[in-house]
Amino acid sequence: MTSGPTTPTGHDVTGGEPGGDVFGRVFLGRVLEPGDAVGGRWLREFGVGEVVRRLRAGREPLPGVSGARWAGLVARAARADPARDLAVAEAAGTRFVRPGDAEWPxxxxxxxxxxxxxxxxxxxxxxxxxxxxxxxxxxxxxxxxxxxxxxxxxxxxxxxxxxxxxxxxxxxxxxxxxxxxxxxxxxxxxxxxxxxxxxxxxxxxxxxxxxxxxxxxxxxxxxxxxxxxxxxxxxxxxxxxxxxxxxxxxxxxxxxxxxxxxxxxxxxxxxxxxxxxxxxxxxxxxxxxxxxxxxxxxxxxxxxxxxGDMGELAPPRRGPVLPRDLLAPAARSVLAALPGDRAAAAEEIALDARTTRDDAIARLYELRAVGYVERHGDGWKLTRQAMMSVRSGRHPC
The missing domain is CATH 3.40.50.450 (Rossmann fold)
Incomplete structure (x- = not known):
């Protein structure tokens, strides 16, 4: 059996011996630039062995490149030595992975x-x-x-x-x-x-x-x-x-x-x-x-x-849970209706909350139980705790 072109160290790079495809691809990695789609088309159409043979011989240009470009590739091919590259890689703890290998992505x-x-x-x-x-x-x-x-x-x-x-x-x-x-x-x-x-x-x-x-x-x-x-x-x-x-x-x-x-x-x-x-x-x-x-x-x-896989959902984005979030909607409406600087009668609060006086009073007592309001005679006022929330920009409403 006739072997193909060899490296300066005597290794066949066209597939004429076991591992020839590895040597051929290592050889081409020294000759072709990354992402060279023309070179990739050569490999697809002619195969590794034929591309390497022509680059080594330099006499049968492959299609798709100018004469000057072909001459440059041939000059690089003359200096390529895949056996040396593999030896250097092995000494550095590096392996070569090619298409078709089990490790190829x-x-x-x-x-x-x-x-x-x-x-x-x-x-x-x-x-x-x-x-x-x-x-x-x-x-x-x-x-x-x-x-x-x-x-x-x-x-x-x-x-x-x-x-x-x-x-x-x-x-x-x-x-x-x-x-x-x-x-x-x-x-x-x-x-x-x-x-x-x-x-x-x-x-x-x-x-x-x-x-x-x-x-x-x-x-x-x-x-x-x-x-x-x-x-x-x-x-x-x-x-x-x-x-x-x-x-x-x-x-x-x-x-x-x-x-x-x-x-x-x-x-x-x-x-x-x-x-x-x-x-x-x-x-x-x-x-x-x-x-x-x-x-x-x-x-x-x-x-x-x-x-990720179906169902790997990110958690919903929400702000911190505030005490007022735990109130019923009707109680929050009454709380929002209280003035920030004075006491107000139940009738006034009910009007602003768009509810009845009796319902407003019921909600005010709920709010008093959790420390948001206090009674002043016949009126109702925000507590010190609620007022501090207002001043710090965290109005309970």
């Missing part, structure tokens, strides 16, 4: 030709199983204290309910979300725009290492690869596809986190936003989402109501 296939060629995964849990119950929490890097607090609290609440929090490992909202989940001893996944063996940003190296110990660190790019602005944007589609829904906590009008939300919308995932002050530029992008198809959420319970 099937929802990534919703990306069509733009789905990843494969993913590098660092951490012990199964990516597929964790992704089944996950929510993305993303937002601005230069966030406010409000945004940091909301993201951490939201992530902790999701983790406590058994949900996996997915974010991008960046400064700001991403970092707060990861820390919130970790603080709740929950599950979190960082999806990076670089090789998972070189944490970025560097200031989050310790955080990303901790995520790898307690959760998962995931990326499309091979070991040692660096991030670029376009790779951050393309990374966001993976975050959106992996999860059941995306929550944007803070985002300015041009924030990259909005790309995650828009990708989630295109994929039919839930898109949610946490409102902020209308005067804050860092919430302008979120508010624009909320004016469209995004759903307003304020805590983990409301997120789970959307992405």
């Amino acid at each position: 099937g929802q990534l296939d919703d990306l069509g030709d733009a789905r990843p060629v494969g993913l590098w995964v660092r951490g012990r849990p199964s990516l597929r199983m964790w992704a089944l119950g996950s929510v993305a929490v993303v937002g601005a890097r230069a966030c406010t204290e409000y945004g940091t607090h909301v993201a951490a609290t939201l992530a902790a609440g999701l983790a406590q309910r058994g949900w996996v929090v997915v974010s991008g490992g960046a400064y700001g909202i991403d970092g707060a979300a990861h820390r919130g989940a970790l603080a709740a001893r929950g599950a979190t996944v960082a999806v990076l725009a670089c090789g998972v063996d070189r944490p970025y940003p560097r200031g989050h190296a310790a955080l990303i290492d901790r995520i790898a110990e307690q959760g998962l660190v995931v990326g499309e790019l091979p070991p040692g690869d660096h991030p670029t602005p376009s790779r951050f944007i393309l990374r966001n589609r993976v975050i959106a596809a992996l999860t059941r829904g995306t929550v944007v906590v803070e985002a300015a009008g041009r924030s990259g986190s909005l790309a995650t939300a828009r990708a989630a919308q295109r994929l039919g995932r839930f898109t949610m936003g946490v409102p902020g002050p209308v005067t804050s530029a860092l919430s302008a992008g979120v508010h624009e989402l909320l004016r469209g198809e995004a759903t307003l959420v304020t805590d983990a319970a409301e997120v789970v109501e959307l992405v």
